[in-house]
Amino acid sequence: xxxxxxxxxxxxxxxxxxxxxxxxxxxxxxxxxxxxxxxxxxxxxxxxxxxxxxxxxxxxxxxxxxxxxxxxxxxxxxxxxxxxxxxxxxxxxxxxxxxxxxxxxxxxxxxxxxxxxxxxxxxxxxxxxxxxxxxxxxxxxxxxxxxxxxxxxxxxxxxxxxxxxxxxxxxxxxxxxxxxxxxxxxxxxxxxxxxxxxxxxxxxxxxxxxxxxxxxxxxxxxxxxxxxxxxxxxxxxxxxxxxxxxxxxxxxxxxxxxxxxxxxxxxxxxxxxxxxxxxxxxxx
Amino acid sequence: xxxxxxxxxxxxxxxxxxxxxxxxxxxxxxxxxxxxxxxxxxxxxxxxxxxxxxxxxxxxxxxxxxxxxxxxxxxxxxxxxxxxxxxxxxxxxxxxxxxxxxxxxxxxxxxxxxxxxxxxxxxxxxxxxxxxxxxxxxxxxxxxxxxxxxxxxxxxxxxxxxxxxxxxxxxxxxxxxxxxxxxxxxxxxxxxxxxxxxxxxxxxxxxxxxxxxxxxxxxxxxxxxxxxxxxxxxxxxxxxxxxxxxxxxxxxxxxxxxxxxxxxxxxxxxxxxxxxxxxxxxxxxxxxxxxxxxxxxxxxxxxxxxxxxxxxxxxxxxxxxxxxxxxxxxxxxxxxxxxx
Amino acid sequence: xxxxxxxxxxxxxxxxxxxxxxxxxxxxxxxxxxxxxxxxxxxxxxxxxxxxxxxxxxxxxxxxxxxxxxxxxxxxxxxxxxxxxxxxxxxxxxxxxxxxxxxxxxxxxxxxxxxxxxxxxxxxxxxxxxxxxxxxxxxxxxxxxxxxxxxxxxxxxxxxxxxxxxxxxxxxxxxxxxxxxxxxxxxxxxxxxxxxxxxxxxxxxxxxxxxxxxxxxxxxxxxxxxxxxxxxxxxxxxxxxxxxxxxxxxxxxxxxxxxxxxxxxxxxxxxxxxxxxxxxxxxxxxxxxxxxxxxxxxxxxxxxxxxxxxxxxxxxxxxxxxxxxxxxxx
Numbered sequence: 001x002x003x004x005x006x007x008x009x010x011x012x013x014x015x016x017x018x019x020x021x022x023x024x025x026x027x028x029x030x031x032x033x034x035x036x037x038x039x040x041x042x043x044x045x046x047x048x049x050x051x052x053x054x055x056x057x058x059x060x061x062x063x064x065x066x067x068x069x070x071x072x073x074x075x076x077x078x079x080x081x082x083x084x085x086x087x088x089x090x091x092x093x094x095x096x097x098x099x100x101x102x103x104x105x106x107x108x109x110x111x112x113x114x115x116x117x118x119x120x121x122x123x124x125x126x127x128x129x130x131x132x133x134x135x136x137x138x139x140x141x142x143x144x145x146x147x148x149x150x151x152x153x154x155x156x157x158x159x160x161x162x163x164x165x166x167x168x169x170x171x172x173x174x175x176x177x178x179x180x181x182x183x184x185x186x187x188x189x190x191x192x193x194x195x196x197x198x199x200x201x202x203x204x205x206x207x208x209x210x211x212x213x214x215x216x217x218x219x220x221x222x223x224x225x226x227x228x229x230x231x232x233x234x235x236x237x238x239x240x241x242x243x244x245x246x247x248x249x250x251x252x253x254x255x256x257x258x259x260x261x262x263x264x265x266x267x268x269x270x271x272x273x274x275x276x277x278x279x280x281x282x283x284x
Numbered sequence: 285x286x287x288x289x290x291x292x293x294x295x296x297x298x299x300x301x302x303x304x305x306x307x308x309x310x311x312x313x314x315x316x317x318x319x320x321x322x323x324x325x326x327x328x329x330x331x332x333x334x335x336x337x338x339x340x341x342x343x344x345x346x347x348x349x350x351x352x353x354x355x356x357x358x359x360x361x362x363x364x365x366x367x368x369x370x371x372x373x374x375x376x377x378x379x380x381x382x383x384x385x386x387x388x389x390x391x392x393x394x395x396x397x398x399x400x401x402x403x404x405x406x407x408x409x410x411x412x413x414x415x416x417x418x419x420x421x422x423x424x425x426x427x428x429x430x431x432x433x434x435x436x437x438x439x440x441x442x443x444x445x446x447x448x449x450x451x452x453x454x455x456x457x458x459x460x461x462x463x464x465x466x467x468x469x470x471x472x473x474x475x476x477x478x479x480x481x482x483x484x485x486x487x488x489x490x491x492x493x494x495x496x497x498x499x500x501x502x503x504x505x506x507x508x509x510x511x512x513x514x515x516x517x518x519x520x521x522x523x524x525x526x527x528x529x530x531x532x533x534x535x536x537x538x539x540x541x542x543x544x545x546x547x548x549x550x551x552x553x554x555x556x557x558x559x560x561x562x563x564x565x566x567x568x569x570x571x572x573x574x575x576x577x578x579x580x581x582x583x584x585x586x587x588x589x590x591x592x593x594x595x596x597x598x599x600x601x602x603x604x605x606x607x608x609x610x611x612x613x614x615x616x617x618x619x620x621x622x623x624x
Numbered sequence: 625x626x627x628x629x630x631x632x633x634x635x636x637x638x639x640x641x642x643x644x645x646x647x648x649x650x651x652x653x654x655x656x657x658x659x660x661x662x663x664x665x666x667x668x669x670x671x672x673x674x675x676x677x678x679x680x681x682x683x684x685x686x687x688x689x690x691x692x693x694x695x696x697x698x699x700x701x702x703x704x705x706x707x708x709x710x711x712x713x714x715x716x717x718x719x720x721x722x723x724x725x726x727x728x729x730x731x732x733x734x735x736x737x738x739x740x741x742x743x744x745x746x747x748x749x750x751x752x753x754x755x756x757x758x759x760x761x762x763x764x765x766x767x768x769x770x771x772x773x774x775x776x777x778x779x780x781x782x783x784x785x786x787x788x789x790x791x792x793x794x795x796x797x798x799x800x801x802x803x804x805x806x807x808x809x810x811x812x813x814x815x816x817x818x819x820x821x822x823x824x825x826x827x828x829x830x831x832x833x834x835x836x837x838x839x840x841x842x843x844x845x846x847x848x849x850x851x852x853x854x855x856x857x858x859x860x861x862x863x864x865x866x867x868x869x870x871x872x873x874x875x876x877x878x879x880x881x882x883x884x885x886x887x888x889x890x891x892x893x894x895x896x897x898x899x900x901x902x903x904x905x906x907x908x909x910x911x912x913x914x915x916x917x918x919x920x921x922x923x924x925x926x927x928x929x930x931x932x933x934x935x936x937x938x939x940x941x942x943x944x945x946x947x948x949x950x951x952x953x954x
Contacts, residue, residue: 518730
């Protein structure tokens with residue numbers, strides 16, 4: 001079975017019927033490309049780094065600066081675009097770390113049961129009983145606020161969600177006929193887990209990962225807002241909203257545009273994730 | 285049957301709480317950096333740091349430290365805050381009611397708006413209400429609540445000037461006599477209308493900002509569950525017997541759908557507890573979450589551990605209560621039938 | 625007889641407008657049910673019987689559905705009534721018995737709740753204590769010895785057979801004139817089915833209600849019905865009294881149906897009917913059965929005439945043209 005080919009024909013047709021999902025896809029492709037090309041397409045790329053220009057400070061949106069400038073004269077549009085870069089990078093890396101870290105214990109707990117199951121799932125429960133932001137904040141509380149540490153903190157508390165997902169899926173799937181067939185011919189455990197069960201978890205995983213991109217971005221923005229994310233002068237969308245909030249009601253363009261940027265990113269992944277969920281007929 | 289189920293759940297919650305305490309404790313001690321040094325600042329002498337370390341048992345082994353901590357907790361002692369210099373337990377008791385009031389208010393909003401809206405959306409599928417509620421829920425879910433907070437503040441407090449900017453009460457208003465710690469209730473009990481109105485005006489924006497994501501989630505969930513309920517044959521049965529569509533929506537379709545919806549609401553409280561950190565920060569709401577933000581920024585070890593523990597305990601208790609309610613409502617659980 | 629039949633269906637056509645095309649599900653259905661009569665509608669799965677019943681009740685949702693023809697109740701065309709008026713009939717004058725009793729009852733309400741709701745549908749002024757009493761009496765009538773225990777229970781706590789009896793009671797409690805029974809008892813085991821049928825016969829006779837029984841099981845039809853309509857792919861292909869049709873089936877489909885039933889006596893093995901039910905978006909031209917019919921000819925590609933062989937005895941096939949008393953084409 002060649003998954004790619006089928007996906008392109010019938011799958012795409014089905015997906016494209018839902019306009020919102022297509023919109024989500026367009027958004028995601030849009031801001032990912034923009035973030036990727038940040039250094040080349042922003043009007044003032046150097047404003048994303050250490051840059052000061054007090055003459056131009058706190059200017060409202062104008063032709064020269066579409067989103068206005070901030071307290072020390074940096075172009076907000078450029079900073080927002082670079083902020084996207086940072087948020088996407090962070091979310092991506094978090095998932096790359098968290099997903100395998102969570103999937104493997106989930107597979108083991110679900111398949112082998114017994115002692116493995118008890119230990120792994122109790123630990124998972126402990127992590128999951130603390131509200132996400134609280135745990136991330138607490139971990140960050142003990143670390144220096146840097147981008148790397150934020151990634152570590154979020155990954156450290158994100159993996160249990162995947163453990164739980166895979167645990168539930170594995171428990172269902174291990175009774176399927178093809179699994180029993182593989183076991184009967186003496187396939188080693190790793191084969192059953194990685195080649196029989198895991199591939200059938202891919203639709204759920206894919207959907208959850210897409211939706212999680214949006215949640216991680218939200219979480220990271222929250223951390224940034226409280227000052228626990230990156231350090232200045234690196235632009236981070238959450239901290240930019242906080243910066244602007246301090247000067248309300250003047251300088252309103254800073255929180256509004258950064259906030260909108262976060263909204264668009266979260267919206268895009270959310271819509272895309274919903275569309276995937278419908279397309280792949282998954283129960284997340 | 286029911287009692288046994290609940291006792292099992294309660295025990296599981298206690299075990300989990302112990303696990304959480306161990307987790308946060310380990311994190312607190314394992315992360316590099318000397319908490320005593322951080323608390324006393326770079327000016328402190330080596331001796332002062334050592335003294336503090338001994339006081340905090342930081343030189344003992346991890347299990348011993350944990351044991352000392354547990355002993356303290358059983359006496360209601362959560363350690364001393366390096367920031368306020370007072371008992372952490374006191375700080376938490378002082379700030380808890382404000383957060384509780386906020387969470388309560390936003391939960392009420394969530395249920396009062398989310399469930400009817402979701403039901404109407406399911407009933408008039410693909411109609412105007414449905415499309416509006418989908419848009420509304422989507423916006424609620426994807427917009428970070430701090431963005432809502434800042435926007436509300438901008439529009440209602442600064443531009444329109446109809447609501448106060450921050451805090452629980454205006455500076456000129458005294459807090460009502462303490463009964464529950466919830467100003468809205470206490471002021472009503474004391475008959476202080478002006479105080480009530482002031483407290484109400486102050487809680488409006490934070491509660492709304494906090495609840496928007498939940499309202500969105502609840503609406504979606506209710507819509508999905510009620511929609512599913514509508515697909516079942518007992519709805520066709522009700523229609524075949526000529527019952528009015530309105531009655532079908534509010535009674536026959538909604539009630540079976542409430543059970544799965546309620547179960548998820550517990551998780552939602554968790555999200556609210558986290559989001560409260562952001563909302564309280566924006567509105568300078570003197571609650572536990574804002575305290576939590578401070579102590580985290582100050583790296584106040586004991587306070588962080590204490591706050592996380594209390595929050596986790598709160599979350600577990602709420603979930604337990606919801607389990608009790610669900611067990612009560614769902615006849616299948618109440619009468620001890622296994623599986624759903 | 626000159627009195628107006630209770631239910632008269634004339635040239636009922638129903639089309640679903642789907643993405644794949646127009647699905648012509650009901651094609652010129654004609655039927656009559658008189659007061660107190662027990663009529664069966666037989667056909668295999670997918671022939672349109674369920675859609676038909678729901679059209680009579682007015683339960684199909686309006687979108688993408690195109691209906692033409694007349695359904696007359698006491699002489700009055702139901703399609704001419706407003707939604708409110710149609711709804712008024714349901715649950716009081718016309719009721720329905722569903723196939724799967726556990727699915728039809730709401731799992732989070734007690735039997736007492738659900739029965740009293742239905743009772744109050746028939747008599748809005750009835751107070752709860754009174755309604756409960758009526759429910760109790762009704763359950764005793766169906767040989768449920770501990771009505772209070774059943775009333776306090778939820779559907780999942782009772783057996784399938786018990787639930788079925790509750791459903792039947794609910795259908796008859798307001799003394800309807802017409803009961804539409806959609807394959808009752810099919811989801812239960814055979815002995816319970818027997819009981820259910822006998823119960824239905826007794827109760828409907830007592831209540832003087834007419835019954836339109838949807839079935840796919842010929843044995844059930846024989847036990848219960850006085851007259852039978854045979855439906856295939858959305859059309860009525862044969863009608864008559866149960867004796868007439870069972871003694872001498874005229875339509876090739878009816879004959880095939882009988883041949884497919886396993887018998888305890890006689891040596892003949894059951895024979896399956898070749899082919900499949902048609903796709904309603906591309907139904908065969910003319911007689912819908914002709915692709916599967918052993919007697920099909922070129923003439924079958926044209927819509928077959930409806931032949932009247934005797935009073936109340938009709939068949940939609942060219943085979944018996946010779947003996948027909950009357951032939952209506954198209």
